[in-house]
Amino acid sequence: MADNVLTAERPVHAVPLEEKVGQLFVAGFDGVEPTDDIEQLVSSHHLGGIIYFSRNIESPSQVASLSERLQTIAREAGEPPLLIATDQEGGVVSRFDWGAQLPSQMALGATQDPTRLRSAGETVGEELASLGISMNFAPVLDVNNNPENPVIGVRSFGDDPEAVGELGSALASGFQSAGVIACGKHFPGHGDTETDSHRSLPVIPHDKDRLEAVEFVPFRRAIDDGIDALMTTHIAFPAITGDDTLPATLSKEVLTGLLREEFEFDGLLVSDCLEMNAIAETVGTAEGAVQAIAAGCDVVLVSHSPERQREAIERVIDAVESGEIPEARVDSAFERVREYKHRQFTEEREKPQTWTETVEQSREVARQLAREGATVVRDRDDTLPFDTSAPIHLVGFTGDAQSDAEDDRYDPNDFRTSLARNETKVYHHEVTDTHGYEHPFDGGEQVVVATYHARSNPGQARVVREIADAATRLAVVSVRDPYDLAAVPDASTYVTGYGYSPAMLDALADVVVGKAGGDGTLPVTIPGVE
Template sequence: MLTADGREMDLATKVGQLFVVGFDGTEPTDDLRTLITDRQCGNVVYFGRNIESPDQVATLTDRLRRLILEEGAGVPPFVMADQEGGVVSRLGWGTTLPSQMCLGASADPELARAAGEAVAAELATLGINVNLAPVLDVNNNPRNPVIGVRSFGEDPDLVGDLGAELAMGMQANGVVACGKHFPGHGDTSTDSHHELPVVEHDRDRLAAVEFAPFRRAIEAGIDAIMTTHVSFPAIADSPSTPATVSPAVQRRLLRDELGFDGLIVTDGMEMRAIADTIGTPAGCVRALEAGCDLLLVCHTPETQAAAIDAVIDAVESGRLDEARIDAAVERILRFKRRRLGASRPPSAARWAETADRSREVGRAIAARGITLVRDRDDTLPLTTERPLHLIGSSSGRSSPAEDDEFEPTLLADSLAAAGFDVTCHEVADRSDLPSVEAGTQVIATVDGAMADESRAAVVRTLDDRRQRFAAVVVRNPYDLSAVPDVSTAVSMYDYTRATRTALGEVLLGETTATGRLPVTVPELAD
């Protein structure tokens, strides 16, 4: 195997191609430079901590690409990001698309394809050539703390169809799509960022539900699939083995049975489901043994260096066959040639040319996805001729995977822009509720009500006051199970600019909410 400038790859250079590393800050750090120059690390991943502006990201990507080509391995890098839409979007400049569950509520494959094309066009102009999306998990567990609105919904066919269209839209614009999290993180009640979840379903159920969207995406030609750090006793090598390091899952199921010949990418190897059980360096060795190609080590320079060294040591000791490394590198280079060969230099000016299309697609998704769950008392539409009180509280992230935290003032500002005379009240519980005049228009944001009874109690109290009241479910529609009898409820699925604007239009009666809940909410009254 040769580098881009014709040099033969030694073992260290080949191992460096297998690693994708994250770093702190908005410029290359000394630690990152050392990983690139001394350990030949060949790929990077961006998080919110690396992102400031389109111009900054374009400049950063160009600097990293030059560094890797001129002082590192000499092979163009994969530059990755999680730009799923909604609550997991690293680039948040007003063009962020609504969440996948909002797309699921629209049930529109053409919109999914347009979403893939739009997000890929943005990413490509900034030199980001791998999008760690779509999420192909079937979310059928209301208590799932990490997937939720990141999923299209609970129907495997819907998830597969929309996921395949989203992926093909991305790849049509030259960006690698990476479906996740194989073989499925949708039916867990714990978060693999914190511990090792276990899915106890038998093989037949897994094949019918969890595997189905991945099978559909593979048939469509998806480039990459990300593993999950979840244990599946029915299919893994042992009941305590995370799928990421299981040859039975990665080689025998994904490669041999499902016929996937693309890139297998691990989820972050510093997540506690790996770090606290196997350990990150040992986990990286075992992931390669299982059949993975690319290893994400996203946070700690010392751990990144130790993981690279552990893989080299495993080859030199004979534990890991160098032919396994060669096969992974050959696959990586194949996809780099396929997707990176015609890429243009990063440019914030070219990004600006793509932004309007993303905003247009985002508005279309929000308009089709926002869902009027119930309006029992014909509360809607509201009017701008009377005051509107918005009542809610700030919410924390439900998982480290998410980005921004919701603030009620975000929604208040959007409703004010729609023409409402809004007063925003941030409340912790019922004791903080303001007094408002009879007949006043009142909206309560519902976010985290399943996990916090005090938030649910606020909604129930407001609903009982017989004002013109509507509950707005900001993120997770499962929160309605905590207030199942609420008289009027609208589900947004995220708090992007597009969905906040669409909410105002629905509340005013300017548009009709046509979305349908893509998940079943327990206890929700008819």
């Protein structure tokens, strides 16, 4: 384009259609350097933004250089600056792990401290800004009231709608105070499903009254508190749409009727990735882009395939030219994107700190919140703390990521390293076959069993019961999610950390040996357990 839409402020009717459409797309790519495909999308398809995944991340200096290189590509092509986004939720969804890796949102929910969360959000936002990242697809505003949920779980603050809204709004406010756009997700709510929308289309059958009382509450709070952006979910809500095959992302009743008109949300509305199976394997990615924009999305994500990215942009242009999408709908979305870019890139704001200036504060915030969130759910026999002058036996299990959204960079068995920090002799028993495992204990030993998603792995519960029968001094520590207690309801000592980020494993180890109190408050109800 001959001039920059941010500085020239051309009337929207004077901006060519292909430029307006391209600005509505955010795309991802493979590798730690810009690919030819992504450069072409920016220069010839007027791409509006980039999303980073772990595959793009190597080091802080590399990410900062990558961001600058991408902005240079846009600038040299005469394009507006790019929105550069990522998913830095904390816990199992953390694209960066050098500093700004908070514990999971459920661990933050266990702190019950919105003031601290706002401060934490600001710290994370400052670190992201130092790397050239202007948008964070967080916080998660889903109410996780279904223990069988395979994709949200500890990514949620908990199962209390009011608490989720208060804590989510606090975290979002912190991001925004650092100049990073916060994007709450996944509207209208992904918390009460037993299906992962990365893999198929979930359906939430609840009536409107139930949705108002639970799912909508955090989103209304976030809107009232001024959140910048919201992300849609690929879930069917037949109580709103009358159709159990229509994802919310593609529904005008959900996005325009409910969110824009009833909730009066005027921020950016972003689709979840249109290459997830709930879209890609039903209507298809390109058709999904058409329907999402027509329904009310301002920005659509196509995170992986260059062919699908180009096809989707070109299909939307064709749909506007044919009258399938009114050009006024594209104009509205384009103007909203341009408004946010103007705010991000032309308004006077302090220069971001360098990464080295932000990282220590980020790490300290993560450590503090992990210690405050770690929760001793019960300790009926005063088993804790363990004696560090005697050996501690750690029985651990192998575990894999539960959802395609997760970053599978850590091993729950790293708990042994955290325990050994305390100058304690740690004997590690890694169990790969729960059915064949025979414990070696004969009574009197100090044993930690670190469960991992035990509700779906009944062999772990068998191991716990048999070790308990050996009259050992036993503490069960969940390193994945708190719902493991339902699998071992008779455990007399049960501790949970809501995830296994390094800071959280260190905090759990400190609880076991008495260096931390484990005073977090369980933010969810465990089924069948008082």
